[in-house]
Amino acid sequence: MPSPLDTDDEAQLVRRARWGQQAAFAELYRRHARAIHALALRLTGNPSTAEDITQECFLKMLQFLGGFRDDTPLRPWLKRVAANAAIDRLRRDRRLVAIEEEEAHPGHGSDPLLHAESLGVLRRLGPVERTVVWLHAMEGWSHPELGRRFGRSESWSKSIVSRTLSRLRHELDQPEPHDDP
Structure with missing residues (x-):
């Protein structure tokens, strides 16, 4: 079974998905949805919002399949779309507020x-x-x-x-x- 980051196999799936093959799109979704959902959940802290963002990412992928280069991995692009969607949600929900200035007290110990x-x-x-x-x-x-x-x-x-x-x-x-x- 190919790895999710196998670009040769992924390039073939992207080409097939461009041609409208639902099985190819389903395979791309299967390979990447979990990682995209995990990122969206980390960024939003909300499972429902993370699911929405995951779906948005794959809908955008469908819209932009024609523009993908065959040698470019899909996951970094999907992660960027997910991060941008999370930021857009923050801004749209008006949660983006100025954070008051505080003194930084560097701690010690591990990162x-x-x-x-x-x-x-x-x-x-x-x-x-x-x-x-x-x-x-x-x-x-x-x-x-x-x-x-x-x-x-x-x-x-x-x-x-x-x-x-x-x-x-x-x-x-x-x-x-x-x-x-």
Whole structure:
């Protein structure tokens, strides 16, 4: 069975899907939907919204199949579409609010992103913080890209990431409360 990132096999599937073969589209969906849904869920924190974004991505893929180059992997494009859709939802829902300036208190210890997802820390972040931090740290978006996409400055993105990571470090460094009297 080919891997989801096998570009030769994927290129054939894209060509067949362009020609209207539903089985090819279904196979592309099967290979990539789970990863796209996982990204959308991480960014939005909402399973229903993540499902909507996943569906939007694949509908856009159908619209743009004719423009895909055969040697270009599909998953990075789908992930970009999902991230943009999550940002659009944030903006449309008017959740994008200015985050007050706070002093950054750099913590010590390990990188909080290494443990954040397993501890559920990302779910405690606001939608803007979660999206900016995840896209920067895990998906490789640059601060200029994030600033432009959110209609803000590069320094806005840097500030969000810095303050959020500082807060995560602080939270992860706190001892767990014990049930002992």
